[in-house]
Structures are given as structure tokens and as C-alpha cells.
Amino acid sequence: MDLPASAFPSPVHDHQDCVRAALDAAEAKCEQRGARLTSLRRRVLELVWTSHEPVGAYALLDTLKSEGQAAAPPTVYRALDFLIEQGLVHRLERLNAFVGCPRPEASHSAQFLICTACGRAAELDDPAIGQAVRQGAEARGFSVGRQTIEVEGLCADCQGTLQKK
Amino acid sequence: MDLPASAFPSPVHDHQDCVRAALDAAEAKCEQRGARLTSLRRRVLELVWTSHEPVGAYALLDTLKSEGQAAAPPTVYRALDFLIEQGLVHRLERLNAFVGCPRPEASHSAQFLICTACGRAAELDDPAIGQAVRQGAEARGFSVGRQTIEVEGLCADCQGTLQKK
DNA sequence: GGGGCGATGTTATGTTGTAACAACCGTACT
DNA sequence: AGTACGGTTGTTACAACATAACATCGCCCC
Numbered sequence: 001m002d003l004p005a006s007a008f009p010s011p012v013h014d015h016q017d018c019v020r021a022a023l024d025a026a027e028a029k030c031e032q033r034g035a036r037l038t039s040l041r042r043r044v045l046e047l048v049w050t051s052h053e054p055v056g057a058y059a060l061l062d063t064l065k066s067e068g069q070a071a072a073p074p075t076v077y078r079a080l081d082f083l084i085e086q087g088l089v090h091r092l093e094r095l096n097a098f099v100g101c102p103r104p105e106a107s108h109s110a111q112f113l114i115c116t117a118c119g120r121a122a123e124l125d126d127p128a129i130g131q132a133v134r135q136g137a138e139a140r141g142f143s144v145g146r147q148t149i150e151v152e153g154l155c156a157d158c159q160g161t162l163q164k165k
Numbered sequence: 166m167d168l169p170a171s172a173f174p175s176p177v178h179d180h181q182d183c184v185r186a187a188l189d190a191a192e193a194k195c196e197q198r199g200a201r202l203t204s205l206r207r208r209v210l211e212l213v214w215t216s217h218e219p220v221g222a223y224a225l226l227d228t229l230k231s232e233g234q235a236a237a238p239p240t241v242y243r244a245l246d247f248l249i250e251q252g253l254v255h256r257l258e259r260l261n262a263f264v265g266c267p268r269p270e271a272s273h274s275a276q277f278l279i280c281t282a283c284g285r286a287a288e289l290d291d292p293a294i295g296q297a298v299r300q301g302a303e304a305r306g307f308s309v310g311r312q313t314i315e316v317e318g319l320c321a322d323c324q325g326t327l328q329k330k
Numbered sequence: 331g332g333g334g335c336g337a338t339g340t341t342a343t344g345t346t347g348t349a350a351c352a353a354c355c356g357t358a359c360t
Numbered sequence: 361a362g363t364a365c366g367g368t369t370g371t372t373a374c375a376a377c378a379t380a381a382c383a384t385c386g387c388c389c390c
Contacts, residue, residue, distance in 0.1 A: 137318065145281065152311045
């Protein structure tokens with residue numbers, strides 16, 4: 001077996017593959033769950049997947065408006081709420097921004113790595129982390145619900161770039 | 166040695182002790198660091214310590230204004246920035262709110278437990294958690310900087326209360 | 331074809347946070 | 361005392377993020 005060298009995609013990856021995979025997975029998951037991935041919701045998901053950088057709600061809104069879509073803040077927030085509900089998008093609390101989930105099939109409580117140099121965010125799905133949090137909390141009698149784990153730092157690519165300078 | 170049964174204080178603790186201890190520790194730490202704990206900053210810290218529930222910046226602002234203090238948003242945010250800088254206050258990203266640090270002496274990258282029933286937040290200073298995060302991230306070549314770890318759930322007291330019903 | 335329901339449109343407003351510049355205040359140096 | 365300086369606070373204006381409330385649309389089912 002091979003561990004991923006990085007949670008971040010290669011700088012030269014074919015991002016269209018990411019987008020296609022995400023949309024296909026979304027279609028499948030919504031159908032399976034009986035949820036309606038309308039064209040608006042689908043379009044918002046696609047826009048979130050424009051890159052691996054988390055995107056703000058108002059940036060999405062501007063794009064929608066520039067495409068002639070009737071849109072106001074609730075338009076975007078409702079679509080995002082739906083996508084989060086379905087596990088297709090995550091919200092990054094530190095950034096007030098949203099990022100596509102690369103593995104919507106698996107239900108998970110994810111952790112996020114946020115590169116402060118390139119702005120990208122990657123999802124870490126490390127059971128050991130969730131487990132450590134759960135143990136620490138429960139040892140103090142705390143019953144764990146939702147976990148928010150966001151780590152700022154430098155991705156492997158940016159460490160290399162900065163060193164070369 | 167005894168582990169703390171809970172990261173949360175007893176519902177019947179003498180909160181004035183918390184406040185006094187926090188202010189004393191703040192005085193000491195600022196003096197040691199050559200930072201100026203002015204009366205405004207001290208007052209904001211005291212207000213943050215009004216309870217163990219995280220408090221929003223605009224709630225602090227309202228209180229200051231009600232006391233006749235000339236105050237606008239920057240008044241509060243600047244004081245909070247200072248207190249955070251000195252490690253006397255933490256910001257909870259999920260809540261956009263602020264809470265006093267109970268152990269400002271030790272430099273730490275803390276984790277927070279947030280009780281969704283009573284609204285209180287408690288600090289967990291569990292090296293194993295930070296270590297697990299660091300390991301998971303570094304195994305993927307990510308260089309870890311600041312960690313944000315916030316866990317929602319039920320504190321021991323609220324679990325008891327809810328069960329009794 | 332009418333009722334019901336979920337999705338979207340629309341208007342207005344609430345909440346959180348910051349930029350930019352002016353005024354103040356103590357301290358050190360002259 | 362005078363004054364130059366840096367850090368703190370006051371003040372105004374605005375930016376960024378998010379939601380409440382109600383109207384309208386469109387589809388499915390009967």
C-alpha cells in the first residue's frame with residue numbers, strides 16, 4: 001500500500017478530473033439519498049470546485065450574477081447549506097469560506113490543512129486525530145459531537161518553493 | 166496525581182476567584198513581557214471573564230458603552246487583539262467569540278470544548294491531541310503552524326442534567 | 331385544474347470586522 | 361519648560377459575512 005505523499009494535489013494535476021469526479025460523486029450521492037441536485041446547486045458546487053482554494057460566499061455570488069443568474073446572498077447560502085447537508089462541501093471556520101469535499105462517499109469528520117502560502121486547503125481524514133480528540137475530551141467527561149479541526153501551515157509544494165528562493 | 170474530572174468548572178464554583186486569578190496572571194505576564202495592560206485592556210479582559218461562556222465583541226462593546234466609556238468597534242477589537250497577542254484571551258472561530266485563557270503562564274496551542282447546552286467553553290491542553298494533528302499533517306509533508314481545534318458536545322454537568330429529565 | 335410542497339426570487343436588515351486618520355498622553359531628550 | 365516621538369485611544373466610515381421574512385415559481389400528485 002502507498003500512503004499519499006501529500007494531501008494536496010500536484011501543482012500540475014488535471015483539475016478538470018477533480019471537477020468531474022466531484023460532480024459525478026455528487027449526482028450519485030444525491031440520487032442515493034433522494035436529494036435534488038438542481039441546476040443551481042450543481043452550478044454552485046462546480047464553482048466551489050473552481051480550484052482547491054476555499055471560496056467565499058460572496059465570490060460565488062458575484063460569479064453567479066456575472067453569468068446572468070438572478071442571485072442574492074440567500075441564493076448562495078441556501079445552495080451551500082444544501083451542499084453541506086449532503087456532505088459535498090465543507091465550511092472552513094477560520095476563513096469563512098467553503099471548499100469541495102473530495103470524498104463525499106465516506107461519512108467522516110474531517111480535518112483541514114490550510115496552506116498560508118498558496119491558499120489551498122486539503123482534507124485530512126485521519127482517524128487517529130479524531131480519536132485523540134475524542135479520548136482527551138471524554139477523559140474529562142465531555143461527550144463529543146462535532147469537531148472543527150483546521151491547521152494552518154505550509155504545504156509540501158510551498159515549502160519547496162520558499163526554500164529555493 | 167489526580168486528573169481533572171472535568172475541564173469545566175463546577176457549577177457552584179466561586180467565579181470571583183477565576184476573575185481575580187486571571188487578572189493577577191495578566192498583570193504578571195504583561196509586566197514580565199513589557200506589555201502595557203492599560204485600564205481599558207484590563208477592563209475588557211475582566212468583561213471577557215464575566216463568565217465561562219464565550220462573549221462576542223459587540224456584547225463587550227455594549228457593556229463598555231453602558232459604562233460611559235467612549236467606545237466603537239475598534240476600541241474592543243484593538244483591546245482583544247492585544248489580549249490575544251499576550252495569550253490572555255482566545256478566539257473561538259466557530260462562534261466568533263472570545264474567552265479568557267485560564268492558564269496564560271504556559272504557552273500552549275489549546276483545544277476547546279464547547280458545550281452546546283450551557284454555552285460554556287473550556288480549554289483542553291492535551292499534548293496528545295496536538296501531537297496527533299502534527300503527526301498526521303507532517304506525514305503528508307505539511308509543515309504545521311497554528312492549530313484550531315474546537316469540539317462541540319455536552320459537558321459533564323449538562324449530560325447529567327439532561328439525563329435526569 | 332387545483333392543492334401542496336420544495337426551490338428560488340426579492341427586499342431588507344442583522345452581525346462581525348477593518349481602514350484611515352485625528353487626538354491624546356506619557357516619556358525622553360534638550 | 362519645550363518638543364519630538366511612539367504607543368494608545370477616539371471617531372467616522374465602510375467592508376465582509378449572514379439571515380429573516382415573504383412572494384413567486386414550477387413540479388408532482390390526485
